[in-house]
Amino acid sequence: MHKIYFDHAATTSTRKEVVDAMLPYFIEDFGNPSSIYEVARRSKQAVDESRQKIADLLGADFSEIYFTSGGTESDNWAIKGVAESYKNKGNHIITSSIEHHAVLHTCQYLESQGYEVTYLPVDEYGQVNPEDVKKAIKNTTILISIMYANNEIGTIQPIEEIGRIAKERGVLFHTDAVQAVGHIPIDVKKANVDLLSLSGHKFHGPKGIGALYVRKGVRIKAILHGGAQERNRRGGTENVPGIVGLATALELAIKDMDENNKKMLELRDYIIEGISQKVDFVKLNGHPTNRLANNINFTFDFIEGESLLLLLDSKGIFCSSGSACTSGSLDPSHVLLAIGLPHEKAHGSLRVTIGDENTKEEADYFLEVLPPIVQRLRDMSPLYEDFKKRKN
Numbered sequence: 001m002h003k004i005y006f007d008h009a010a011t012t013s014t015r016k017e018v019v020d021a022m023l024p025y026f027i028e029d030f031g032n033p034s035s036i037y038e039v040a041r042r043s044k045q046a047v048d049e050s051r052q053k054i055a056d057l058l059g060a061d062f063s064e065i066y067f068t069s070g071g072t073e074s075d076n077w078a079i080k081g082v083a084e085s086y087k088n089k090g091n092h093i094i095t096s097s098i099e100h101h102a103v104l105h106t107c108q109y110l111e112s113q114g115y116e117v118t119y120l121p122v123d124e125y126g127q128v129n130p131e132d133v134k135k136a137i138k139n140t141t142i143l144i145s146i147m148y149a150n151n152e153i154g155t156i157q158p159i160e161e162i163g164r165i166a167k168e169r170g171v172l173f174h175t176d177a178v179q180a181v182g183h184i185p186i187d188v189k190k191a192n193v194d195l196l197s198l199s200g201h202k203f204h205g206p207k208g209i210g211a212l213y214v215r216k217g218v219r220i221k222a223i224l225h226g227g228a229q230e231r232n233r234r235g236g237t238e239n240v241p242g243i244v245g246l247a248t249a250l251e252l253a254i255k256d257m258d259e260n261n262k263k264m265l266e267l268r269d270y271i272i273e274g275i276s277q278k279v280d281f282v283k284l285n286g287h288p289t290n291r292l293a294n295n296i297n298f299t300f301d302f303i304e305g306e307s308l309l310l311l312l313d314s315k316g317i318f319c320s321s322g323s324a325c326t327s328g329s330l331d332p333s334h335v336l337l338a339i340g341l342p343h344e345k346a347h348g349s350l351r352v353t354i355g356d357e358n359t360k361e362e363a364d365y366f367l368e369v370l371p372p373i374v375q376r377l378r379d380m381s382p383l384y385e386d387f388k389k390r391k392n
């Protein structure tokens with residue numbers, strides 16, 4: 001049976017060119033970049049070149065890019081590292097209610113350590129209002145952390161504007177750009193951000209490698225203590241193959257971005273249109289236009305997203321319900337609740353995140369198998385039964 005991967009917000013496959021670029025650093029050039037002999041010099045050079053490449057691609061400087069183990073570590077480090085460095089200035093942090101758990105749970109942890117956190121609401125499309133950010137800033141505010149684009153509903157935030165407000169008020173601004181980097185053009189200076197998190201496996205790079213951009217002049221305490229790696233700020237022998245893979249993947253993603261986005265936008269809108277026409281009682285979640293080219297998120301009334309996932313899985317189609325991190329738990333997605341969906345509707349959501357390798361044939365197959373699956377689940381649903389009775 002044909003397998004259709006529609007879960008690119010959870011992770012992506014590693015591109016062949018990326019794996020090829022990484023391979024020499026496992027066997028021939030395996031040296032520790034901190035050593036001084038030849039085999040190590042070559043891995044040191046690979047790390048330096050990768051750092052320069054990523055800096056150039058984001059409009060940053062060489063010394064502003066720090067390698068981490070991925071998006072989660074970058075988010076943790078940005079928020080905890082700044083919170084600790086600036087605790088003499090204040091203890092207040094502003095974030096949004098739709099952040100990834102890597103940000104939300106870090107903020108909750110900081111609350112347990114005496115920090116104060118404001119979780120801003122979002123509108124029905126999942127957007128933060130920059131005016132709300134402005135109003136939430138106090139004398140004690142040290143950091144604003146708002147994601148670039150949401151991993152569940154794809155909504156893109158007004159980052160430049162929020163960054164401008166932060167700058168005017170002299171507050172540092174971090175953005176979790178894990179879903180955005182490699183998908184939409186980003187220049188850290190234009191975006192007005194002081195810190196930015198990214199992760200390789202969301203743009204066809206390897207898993208377990210990411211980076212944090214830290215603008216020159218921003219103080220950030222280490223959270224991983226050890227050797228002098230990463231300018232004394234993040235100990236641990238560098239993940240040399242991962243770093244090379246990260247830089248290669250970002251370079252390729254940016255090179256192919258326009259072409260891939262054009263293709264994905266067409267496919268995204270084709271699927272959105274198809275679901276809207278073929279299935280009753282559905283609603284698109286997220287912003288109608290200001291959304292990632294790969295993201296489709298629908299609520300199907302009267303059914304459980306998890307059941308939908310299982311039946312699609314049995315047809316070889318792999319999607320997600322809400323966030324991958326919440327699958328397996330019974331709590332509805334905090335993002336869907338934040339955009340105002342009641343619990344039962346939040347439970348009936350399906351996230352389809354496409355990639356550049358998906359085809360129209362796959363979309364057609366999906367649109368052919370989805371409606372009967374939804375109908376089958378509704379026919380078993382007591383909610384649907386009630387609804388029909390009330391209607392008659």
Ligand SMILES: *Cc1c(COP(=O)(O)O)cnc(C)c1O
Nearest residue numbers: 070071072100102151178179199
């Ligand atoms: C995937 C993701 C993360 C976590 O990144 P990892 O590299 O998997 O740790 C953080 N934020 C967002 C928005 C994500 O989509």
